[in-house]
Amino acid sequence: MTNVYAFPPVSVTGWEWDVQDPVNVSRSLLDGGRYVTTSSPRRIVARARVSALGLNRSGAGYMQALRRLLNGGEHLVRISSWPVNYWLDDLQLSALRGGVPITWEDSGTGITWVDGGSGITWIDGAYITGTTGTDSDGFATIALSGLPASTLCVRPGDFLTIYDAGADTTGETIMVMSEGVTDASGDVTVRLIEAPSTSYSGNRVSIGTSETAAFEVTEFEPFSQSYMGDWSATWSYRQVFSDEVPDGFTEVNPWS
Numbered sequence: 001m002t003n004v005y006a007f008p009p010v011s012v013t014g015w016e017w018d019v020q021d022p023v024n025v026s027r028s029l030l031d032g033g034r035y036v037t038t039s040s041p042r043r044i045v046a047r048a049r050v051s052a053l054g055l056n057r058s059g060a061g062y063m064q065a066l067r068r069l070l071n072g073g074e075h076l077v078r079i080s081s082w083p084v085n086y087w088l089d090d091l092q093l094s095a096l097r098g099g100v101p102i103t104w105e106d107s108g109t110g111i112t113w114v115d116g117g118s119g120i121t122w123i124d125g126a127y128i129t130g131t132t133g134t135d136s137d138g139f140a141t142i143a144l145s146g147l148p149a150s151t152l153c154v155r156p157g158d159f160l161t162i163y164d165a166g167a168d169t170t171g172e173t174i175m176v177m178s179e180g181v182t183d184a185s186g187d188v189t190v191r192l193i194e195a196p197s198t199s200y201s202g203n204r205v206s207i208g209t210s211e212t213a214a215f216e217v218t219e220f221e222p223f224s225q226s227y228m229g230d231w232s233a234t235w236s237y238r239q240v241f242s243d244e245v246p247d248g249f250t251e252v253n254p255w256s
Helices: 059-073 087-096
Strands: 002-006 012-020 023-027 034-038 043-051 076-080 099-102 104-106 109-111 113-115 118-120 122-125 128-134 140-145 152-154 159-163 171-175 188-191 203-207 212-219 232-239 249-252
Touching: 002 059, 012 232, 043 059, 043 212, 059 076, 059 212, 059 232, 128 159, 140 203, 152 188
Parallel strands: 002 076, 002 249
Antiparallel strands: 012 043, 023 034, 043 232, 076 212, 099 122, 104 109, 113 118, 128 140, 128 203, 140 188, 159 171, 159 203, 212 232
16 A cells, blocks of 8 residues: 655745656657657756754754655655645735635534535635637637736636536646736636646636655755754655555545
8 A cells, every 4th residue: 555645834945847758759760750759758856955944943844854764765645736836826816816615614513615506615705717728829828817907817827626527626737837917807828738627617726736646756955954954855756646556545635
């Protein structure tokens, strides 16, 4: 059984989030033509620098605990992407680009809201909708509504999540490949790096979300403590797919 441990609650002070697309390149002996074939699936690769003193000065301890839990590579760690673009821009726009579902309770018991027999999900933040399509150049697109007017709200490299239905909280996450400046009504259409698995019409959307994957650690830098001040270490990660693990993944959060 392979455990996939949640990434610990540490202060990440530098990061890289990228992909590898392994290919084989060959040349024809007859005409010199270049031929490229995919040798294995695309994988996410990541690097993260963790501060030892960030968040209650427990960073080094959390990462040392994670290292032991991974047991030399037997187990994996789940990581969600950090912003590709400048993180302060992402932070400033976060409340305007999506909403977070609200749960209701009464004395510890969950409350379900219903309207006309259908369940209602309350959202804290902006309510944005999107309709997918294809432009004249063949690129996948999504037309967004509900954003601030006349504002640069979407950047290439941002991730957005299209939810299964207006009130749902699960969906698929795709990277944007163009800038999006809204018109006077708060509408904009942007290109997506790939088409979604199905078409969407008027579904709820959040912008500035994260993609997530299970990773093996390919490089452990030790946390070498200094006499004064903060210290840090950078680890490197490589995505592992569930079908590569005979018994599948078991998600574990040891920090809750």
